[in-house]
Amino acid sequence: MKLIELTPLDLSIAALLVLALAALSWRLRLGVERRLLVAATRSVLQLMLIGLVLKTLFAQRDPLLIGALALVMLAIAGYEVMARQEHRFTGAWGLGIGTLSMGISAFSITLLALQLVIRVDPWYTPQYLIPLLGMMLGNTMNGMAISLDNLTQNAWQRRGEIEARLMLGQSWQQAIGDLRRRALRAGLIPIINAMAAAGVVSLPGMMTGQILAGSPPLEAAKYQIMILLLIAAGTGFGAIVAVSLGAARLFDERQRLRLDRLR
Amino acid sequence: MEQLRLHDFQSRNLQPVDLTLQAGECVTLGGPSGCGKSLLLRAIADLDPHLGEARCGSHLQSQTPPPQWRRMVALLPAESHWWAETVGEHMPDVEPELLTALGFKADPLDWQVTRLSSGERQRLSLARLLSNRPRVLLLDEPTANLDQQSGAQVEALVGRYLEEHAAAALWVSHDAQQRARIGARGFLIADGLLRTEA
Structure with a gap:
């Protein structure tokens, strides 16, 4: 076609x-x-x-230049995650938690997809790397921002309950456990809904684009499936990393709740 | 036998404090609102950063895992917080006699936390704390929300607990009469200093 x-x-x-x-x-x-x-x-x-x-x-064929662009995209996505927090972490942690967790999840999953799934040669071929990375970052960013925001807001509002648990001799992991699970659920629900509605309620934008550009619908569907699954995995793993880092940062070495590390 | 010793212990708003609580002893603490009483108790329970060292029996605060320390040196805050739906989920190891002594005739463990009165909340939070068998009680106005009868029950129960378990208590109270009634020794905080109450 x-x-x-x-x-x-x-x-x-x-x-x-x-x-x-x-x-x-x-x-x-x-x-x-x-x-x-x-x-x-x-x-x-x-x-x-x-x-x-x-x-x-x-x-372009220069891997350094393309790599630099990918890092800039990552940093901007990390900044976006931070900017959407009502109570963000102070200092380097504010930017670091989002960037690091997206680097671990979205970044590495994109590279994995390029190497093992699509098998692009070389892996940094910009036609594949840049749009795929953009899609991964843009979508996992949402889940991570929601999870972190949920965690820090709940920690702020429920400080009394968290400290009550600490006072009764619970460890910090026990004291924040419920809120961690809640934050992860909140971050994963949008992508779960998107997967459930895909193709039935909505035809995702990427698939629509490919069909209009002349791809056979089944090929477009396969690409869309891959993207959705990668986004789900990236969001989930990234949110787990972000929430774990965030929860640990809320306590100090003597297992005290340190809300002064938020602002 | 001493249960709690503070050495050069400095919490926010206060000058360094040296203080020893003997087994079975109830020491009172008074002073105007905002003078740092609650902050001192929070620091002793290691909930806020502070300077200096605390010792409970042979355990140094800085060398003890925080959960273990907070079970030994237990803080009852002025306002109690509950994280689960029913009362029983907050105190798996509580003994029925403890609840009876606090004036609960029916078993309150199945009760919904949201339906507790403020007095019930306060007494149950004391039961929750004592079910950990602490050696030191840090009580922040434990009877402020209680009527006279419940207040007397709490005073009696704490007194008996100290005696039976050779525990010690540091009891913050705004009420000078109560301080005279429950404590053999007392301190007042003024201008960041801990002074013996005459």
Whole structure:
């Protein structure tokens, strides 16, 4: 099958629809026409720009450069995990916990998939590495941010219960055990729901894209299955690492609850 | 025999403290709100960072695993917290006589924690603490929420526990009459210093 290329004319048909919507918004005095047009223009510019960037990047064969880009993506994802915390850890731990756990899970699972599953040669071929890593980071990031946020918020709100358990002679692992399990569950539920609904309620974006680009639907489905399973594994392992690091950091060497390590 | 010895022990808001509690002894602690009484008790239970050393019998605080230390040197905070649904889940080893002595006629172990009155909560949290058989009790206003009768029950029970187990207690109370009643020795905290109460 051949990829049907979109011409500027094709895109302008879609753009005309948005313009019509803006006109209607103006006529009905909804007041969103300005924001609608600005957002539409932004998305056109941003996507064209990233298309150009990727075009240059895919021409690259330098593993160092591609590796550096992958690390930058990892750091940005780690920052995003931190930024979504209401009570984040102070100091280097704030950025470190998210980045480290995603490095352990999303990063290594992507490399594993490239080496063993898709068998790309060389493994750093940017056409595969960059989109796959982006998808893994973007999706596992959510689960990890939810898990960590759940853990730290609950520790903050239930400090009295945690300390009551410590006072009665429980170890820190016992005292935080319930909250750890709760945090992990919270982080895993979105990906479990996504897997359960895949193909029945929603056709995932990647699969849709591949089908439109001319792939046979069954091939697209297989890629989508792989991605979903990898994301589930990455989210789960990453959340376990993040919650374990976070829970341990909430206590000091004398097993005292140290909420002063959050802010 | 001494049960608790504090040496150069410094918690937040307080000057270093030297204090010894003998077996069977109940020592009271008074002073205005916010003077550092509760913080001193928390530090002795090793729940807050502090300076100096504490010793319980032959166990040095810094050398004892924290869970073991907190079972020996048990803190009853002013407000009790409960993490499970029923009372019994919080105290698997409690003896029925302990509950009877605190005035519970029916067995409270199946009760829902959310349905306890504040007085019941307070007395049950003392039962929960004593079921660990601590050697030192750090009591932070244990009768503040109780009516006179329950308060008297708690005083009597703690007194009997100290006697039977040769334990020691450090009892924080705002009530000067109560302090005179329960403690042979007492201290007041003022300006960050521990002074003998006349």
